[in-house]
Amino acid sequence: MNDRKPDPGIVARDWWRDLQTDRAAMANLRRCHDPTEALFLPATLRLWRALPLSRHQLERAGTLAVTLAHVRKDAHEDAPNRSIAQAIGPGSLDTKHQHEPRLSQARFRRLLLTDGQDEAALMTAMVRLVRMLRGTVNVPDLAVSIVWWTDRTRQRWAFDYFNAGSARPGAGATDTEDTSPALVAGDAP
Numbered sequence: 731m732n733d734r735k736p737d738p739g740i741v742a743r744d745w746w747r748d749l750q751t752d753r754a755a756m757a758n759l760r761r762c763h764d765p766t767e768a769l770f771l772p773a774t775l776r777l778w779r780a781l782p783l784s785r786h787q788l789e790r791a792g793t794l795a796v797t798l799a800h801v802r803k804d805a806h807e808d809a810p811n812r813s814i815a816q817a818i819g820p821g822s823l824d825t826k827h828q829h830e831p832r833l834s835q836a837r838f839r840r841l842l843l844t845d846g847q848d849e850a851a852l853m854t855a856m857v858r859l860v861r862m863l864r865g866t867v868n869v870p871d872l873a874v875s876i877v878w879w880t881d882r883t884r885q886r887w888a889f890d891y892f893n894a895g896s897a898r899p900g901a902g903a904t905d906t907e908d909t910s911p912a913l914v915a916g917d918a919p
Contacts, residue, residue, distance in 0.1 A: 735782035736780065736781070736782055737870075737874075738781050738782060738873050738874050738877040738878075739869070739870025739871065739873045739874045740870065741777075741780045741781055741873070742777070742781070742794060742798060742869060742870065742872075742873030742877075743804065743806070743869045743870050743873070744780075745773075745776065745777045745780060745798070746798045746801060746804070746869050749773060749798065749799065752773065755771065755772070755773040755799075756799050758771055758773075759771060759773065759774070759795055759796050759798075759799035760796070760799045760800060762792070762796045764792075764849070764850040764853065765789040765790070765791075765792030765793045765796065765849040765850060765853050766789060766792060766849075767792070768791075768792035768793075768795050768796050769788055769789070769791075769792050771795070773795060774791055774792050774795040775791075777791050777794065777795050778791035781794075781877065782877075783877065789849040790849065790876070790877060792849070792853070793849050793852055793853040793856065793876055794873060794876045794877060796853050796857065797853060797856040797857055797860060797872065797876060798869065798872070798873070800857050800860045800861060800865060801860055801865055801866075801867055801869060801872070802864070802865030802866060803865060803866040804866075804867070804868070804869040805817065805866050805867055805868045805869075806868040806869055806870050806871070809868070810868075812868060813868060813871045813886075813887075813890045814859070814863075814867055814868055814871050814872055814875065814887075814890075815886070815887040815888070815889075815890035815891040816890045816891070816893055817832065817863065817867070817868070818831060818832040818833040818838065818859070818862075818863065818891065819831050819832075819833070819838070819890065819891035819892055819893060820891075820892065831891075832862065832863065833859070833862060838891055840855075841855050841859065841887075842884045842887060842888060844879075846879040846880060852876070852879060856872070856876060860872075875887070
């Protein structure tokens with residue numbers, strides 16, 4: 731028997747691809763004002779059942795479902811190793827290698843301060859981010875980041891924003907090890 735939980739990035743990407751053919755479900759999710767509202771939609775419950783989330787984390791599935799409904803293109807297909815934070819950042823701490831960030835440092839700081847306990851605030855912040863990126867995001871990275879929106883995830887985003895991911899603690903670890911809530915007790919959403 732395999733006790734490994736499914737990768738939220740792969741589960742979410744498959745769910746998002748299926749959602750692209752269900753225009754009504756996508757429209758209904760886009761109209762949701764908070765994660766709880768999304769829980770009344772069968773598409774959200776299908777996502778929750780497929781994700782490694784407990785029944786106490788239903789709202790997190792709602793946050794993810796609503797956010798993914800705003801995604802138009804999966805950037806993972808073009809650049810699988812480029813995280814969302816890298817896509818929105820200035821590219822480097824070195825000023826001669828920087829470019830204009832797609833998300834200012836002030837807005838990025840505000841995004842990182844979004845508490846994982848406030849699902850409505852997290853959903854609003856992530857939907858804004860997707861809209862700012864014109865609907866093109868790395869779906870697996872977005873999904874893993876939302877599912878495990880913890881201090882560790884926010885730290886990874888901060889390093890990736892400046893393309894300094896190799897300097898962050900645990901950079902030699904795989905993405906699964908780095909974002910898994912099992913590594914830090916009490917750090918799971």
